[in-house]
Amino acid sequence: MSRLKKLLLLLCLPVAILTACDQEEELREVKLAEVTRSIFYAPQYVAISEGFFEEEGLDVELTTTWGGDTTMTALLSDGADVALVGAETSIYVYAQEANDPPINFAQLTRTDGTFLVSREPVEDFEWEDLKGSTFLGQRKGGMPQMVGEYVLKQHDIDPHNDLELIQNIDFANITSAFASGTGDYVQLFEPQATLLQEEGVGHIIESFGTESGEVPYTVYMAKQSFIDEDPETMEKFTRAIYKAQQWINEEDPSTVAESIEPFFEDTSLEIIEQVFINYNEQGSYAPSPLVNEEGWNNLQSIMDEAGELPEEVPYDELVNREFADQIMSE
CATH class of the missing domain: 3.40.190.10 (Periplasmic binding protein-like II)
Structure with a gap:
């Protein structure tokens, strides 16, 4: 490279750097x-x-x-x-x-983003199959819990009388509680639902999202x-x-x-x-x-x-x- 080209490059470099900085500063x-x-x-x-x-x-x-x-x-x-x-x-x-x-x-x-997961495989599942079961639900007052109970009621299930409803487990511990043996069914977000299914611990059988509407x-x-x-x-x-x-x-x-x-x-x-x-x-x-x-x-x-x-x-x-x-x- 000639001395002239090197000089021009050095002269242009600060301009290029300043231009790049200006472009970054333009981002809100x-x-x-x-x-x-x-x-x-x-x-x-x-x-x-x-x-x-x-x-x-x-x-x-x-x-x-x-x-x-x-x-x-x-x-x-x-x-x-x-x-x-x-x-x-x-x-x-x-x-x-x-x-x-x-x-x-x-x-x-x-x-809604939750799925119904069963402990055992269920063929030809009907929502009324949940009656009499132990159901591990989401935290009371949260949207997942509200949607979950809404869907159950739409299928003529009283969440507080037709099920043994468990709602006292922290969100972060619901998956591990089910995996360790608590509940016949659980309401879970992904990827926890799929991970349990991959591990053979649970089976995704229904979607609360499709049942609750938009x-x-x-x-x-x-x-x-x-x-x-x-x-x-x-x-x-x-x-x-x-x-x-x-x-x-x-x-x-x-x-x-x-x-x-x-x-x-x-x-x-x-x-x-x-x-x-x-x-x-x-x-x-x-x-x-x-x-x-x-x-x-x-x-x-x-x-x-x-x-x-x-x-x-x-x-x-x-x-x-x-x-x-x-x-x-x-």
Whole structure:
């Protein structure tokens, strides 16, 4: 290389570095808190791994806050700009007369994410087979428990009289409790349900998601003040999620599993793929970010049936569909 070329390269290098720095600074940081880490949220991880957020000029900082209460606390205290959590939490906060309520602006999952797992193989299962059994359910007051009881009642089963219902085991210990011999049936999320089946400890026999109907089960929400102050970021965030929702419908399950594998280091690629298939086949992944009114009303019916609805909240009060409508019309 000639001296002249070397000199030109040295002169251009600082410019290139400054340009790269400027591009990095242009990314808008968004603090995102997710209620748990789950393959149930596959489109979110796709939006990160496939660069859809970056394409929209966003640098998403993802934190797992483990639980609805802690996730909502993070959002309300400005520890997060956006929260991925069950839509019912926004109703609980609203009922406490919050001055700056969390608003649901984009939907990620539209069904319950739990499955009914039996200890023994069951041929030609009927829901009435549960009567008289010991049923290991989810924590009282949580959305999985509310959906579980709602589905049982839809099949003429009184959860508190027709079953020996166990609800005093922490969420993190339900799988191990069943594996160690507690209960004839258990209500479980993935991948725990599939892992028990792989180990021969349990058998997936039904889906609470298909039985309960469409609900805004897991949604993105932000405080009203944040939406008012930065609607452009809300629009970009929603667009990135919509890109991911479309992407998972266009790609095969193995490609999706490879995309989200870095988020599940302790889970094999084969299990990730199978769990994605299970959720995808039952329609758990919302095809668009739109939170529709029918699902919102169904959510409140389930909460009311469980005795957990503090007050009925109109759809327009806690749902902002402006960004979803805009993006889907593009």
